[in-house]
Amino acid sequence: MRIGMALSYSGGFKETVEELGDYEKAGLDIVYVAEAYSFDAVSQMGYIAAKTERVEIASGILNIYSRTPTALAQTAAGLDYVSEGRFSLGLGASGPQVIEGFHGVPYTAPLGRTREIIEICRKVWRRERLEHHGKHYDMPVPEGQGTGLGKPLKIINHPVRADIPVMVAAIGPKNVEMTAEIANGWQPIFYLPEKAGQVWGESLAAGRAKRDPSLGELDVVGQAPLAIGDDVQGFLEFGRPMAALYIGGMGAKGRNFYNDLCRRYGWEKEAEEIQDLYLAGKKDEAAAKVPYELLEKMSLIGPRATCANGSRR
Amino acid sequence: MRERLAAMKESGVTTLNITPIAGDHKGRLALIEKIKAMAADL
Known part of the structure; x- marks a missing residue:
């Protein structure tokens, strides 16, 4: 990798x-x-x-x-x-x-x-x-x-x-399909490895089926904040305001790609609440609604002890 | 961390774009060295 x-x-x-x-x-x-x-x-x-x-x-x-x-x-x-x-x-x-x-x-x-x-x-x-x-x-x-x-x-x-x-x-189904068909690489945002297949698997397969073999394998670019420290929760909280901005504040009701993605990950209720609060100007309350699992699963953050050389955790 | 990195790889990630969170250059450099070593070890 x-x-x-x-x-x-x-x-x-x-x-x-x-x-x-x-x-x-x-x-x-x-x-x-x-x-x-x-x-x-x-x-x-x-x-x-x-x-x-x-x-x-x-x-x-x-x-x-x-x-x-x-x-x-x-x-x-x-x-x-x-x-x-x-x-x-x-x-x-x-x-x-x-x-x-x-x-x-x-x-x-x-x-x-x-x-x-x-x-x-x-x-x-x-x-x-x-x-x-x-x-x-x-x-x-x-x-x-x-x-x-x-x-x-x-x-x-x-x-x-x-x-x-x-x-x-790309994060929308049609855009991801096109990307897998014609691009060399794909840059998703809010990439959760455990849910990526459920959300994008069909689109990736459909695009790859039409892909010119001369392009080689699709480079899949995941994103993650990286930190080592004992205050794991504190580090994870760094990502909360940005997640709320994207899920709640980008676009409008019914037209926010990141909010759609949050729903497709299975957090429909949370996506609705984050957007309602953010658009009402209640940014901190919106941020508080961002699922902890979303922050945790898209991050590489661990305590010092488990990140030491030789640790397998 | 190693578990999260392995999950990324297993799901198909071929390049991981990280944002190192550390207070200074030395800390960020250490994070990059650590993640490179972990990725090589997967």
Whole structure:
């Protein structure tokens, strides 16, 4: 199993990158850089590429709406170049709050767009003359819609790799199925190993059945906070406000992907209560309703004694 | 921790994206060394 680390987008980036040299010497395999509505991830990943030698670098994630598909392809090729083949393109739909609120772009057809974007990126990286006429993207722009001067171009430079890994952040059934079909990797959130099969098993199987074998095995990227200390419950409580934010505060009633996931895990009553309380402004009360089992099962947190060398617990 | 790591692996996780929680660089480095060793030992 490879070990990766997520960099926070809320501050301390440069300081963390100074530490990355030690982490990559310790064997850290990959570092994920988030973007959300913070500083752009691309600048930061270029900075990491210059400051490190071996660790892989991935976006975790770039949203599919705020850059054109070709700009995403160029960006990935550029980062793969400056990192000497260490980059993975993590894509995701983000959510309407950020896409429509911060970028002013309608949040439409996330699945169809993701599929076309991946197709376009791979064409660019293979240095094909770019002609794509899909449901969501047209390049060159068809006659009658622009100046008529658009040309099918291929990227000027030779990308380091034509098969830059593409990972998709997905939790909905159809999105997970598509990811297992066409992506190199899958980045779920709130991953509970004991319930993953129950929630995503069918989608993964359906996607894998249509998967091109040349893509290799799907890289499944689990996420977990990691801590060692005797106050296990205290460490677990760190995750409670964030879980409440996602389950309760992201999206609206009936349109919150994380709340849906919580329900599919079997916590329907809790999901309802968390959302009602959070949307009513009662964040602490919402956080208190987050199931302890959810926090516990998606974490790697243990007391010092049981984490000592040689312990099997 | 080892049990949770094994559960991740058994469920199909091939890469584990961790957020190390420690007060300083030395603590975070120790966590990364520990989890790398545990993952190699599974």
